Amino acid sequence: MDKIGFLDYLKKKGLDGEAARRQLAIADHLDTMMSARNVAKGSGCGSRAARSLIDALVQSGEDSVDNILAILRYGYFVRNDEVYVEALTYLDGVEAMDNLYARLGRIAGEGVRDRIFSKIGPVTPGTDLKARSAAMRTVIGEVLSGLDKDRLDELFASSFRDLDDSHYSSEAGLLAGSNGVDGYIEAKKSEFIGDLKSCMDEGRLFFGQEITPAVMELVTSDPEMAFGRREGGSVYVTKIPFRADMWLKEKDPLKRRYLYCHCPWARESILSEEGTVPSEFCRCSAGFHKKPWEAALGRLVGCDVLESVLAGDDRCRFRIHID
Known part of the structure; x- marks a missing residue:
């Protein structure tokens, strides 16, 4: 592992010297584990090593967000997607x-x-x-x-995720510069599809999932999946599956619902004999989908959960009330 390069990478992320050294220590420990196993990428070794280290951090009471973030950053730095995705699984929506x-x-x-x-x-x-x-x-x-x-x-009026207003600061300007609401939707669709295509062309993950030609076809063929479809004063949105390529190949209905669900606080319950997290919790996801519209319009909007894999449906679908 290039320790000097990793420290420089951390400092560019804004970490001070002490914080960077702490994250380096975590990453170096994981790198030693990976080297000892000496198994090729794609074997699952990276996922298992990252999970093993996180389990050890839990046992020692050191499973802080920063320490798990060190594992994610190690995966990104050494271009090991298995490590990166495993850490991201723990950090996504942790708040x-x-x-x-x-x-x-x-x-x-x-x-x-x-x-x-x-x-x-x-x-x-x-x-x-x-x-x-x-x-x-x-x-x-x-x-x-x-x-x-x-x-x-x-x-349930808004998402339980940390959705910083600064992340949505350009939405109002984008709407104002578009040809009305429909122009705004088309601009957002173009941006989303462009991001997916860049990930596919460059071999990068899109929030932890691989984008394949089949996934591109899925998204571009569904008018609701990229950002939504307006019908009167409502915008209908169908969520892209969490692991879309795997979902497309899976035949078992229960496993398809599992592969569709994005929520790290609910997904595993789909396969649990104890039952799922109540689908009312999907209003958290509704809050996520309406957030750009609230920023664009400068006011609160409502959002209904129309379909949800937690409720037994095959997909997650929402209606955002913009009028």
């Missing part, structure tokens, strides 16, 4: 449970919140996804049985 905890306390009161969360054990960044899904299934089940409709609507 959702903490945000749910805080919002539930504000809306229902700390006493109600604490009673609900007392029913699950500790959930940390390195908690495996099956345990995360089990915890979320319990929490959402308790929330649905304990809160009235008004408080549920307030709780």
Whole structure:
């Protein structure tokens, strides 16, 4: 491993000397594990090594976001997609449970919140996804049985993801410079499809998944999948599958639903004998899809979950109310 190069990479990410050295130590440990195994990329060795190290960090109480981020950055730096994707799996949406905890306390009161969360054990960044899904299934089940409709609507009014407004700062200008709403939709579609094509042409992952010609055909042939299809005052959006190429090849309906689901807090529950996370939780994803529209229009908009793999449907589909 090029330690000097990795340190330089970390410093370009804005880490100070001490933080960079801590991440280097994690990456160097993983690199030693990988070298000892001496197995070619694509064998699953990278995924197993990353997962083994994360498990060790959990056992020592050191599974912080920064330490898992060091594993992700190592995977990116050495161009090992298996390591990168494994770490990304843990980091993607890691903030959702903490945000749910805080919002539930504000809306229902700390006493109600604490009673609900007392029913699950500790959930940390390195908690495996099956345990995360089990915890979320319990929490959402308790929330649905304990809160009235008004408080549920307030709780699920926006995503539990950290969706920084600065990330959407260009949306209003893009809408203003487009030929109305339809022009804005076409501009966003073109941007999304262009990103996918670049990933395919350059052999890069798109948020952890491989983009193949079959995936490109899937997205471009569905008018709702790239950014949405307007019908009157509504925009209909169908989510791209989480692992689209694998989903296209899979025949088993249950496994297809599993491969479709993006949510790291719910996906594993689809295969669980204990049942899925209640599909009401998909309103978190609705909040994600309506966020660009709220930034573009400068006001809050509503979004309905029309179909959801957690509810047993074959896809996830939403209706955003823009009028």
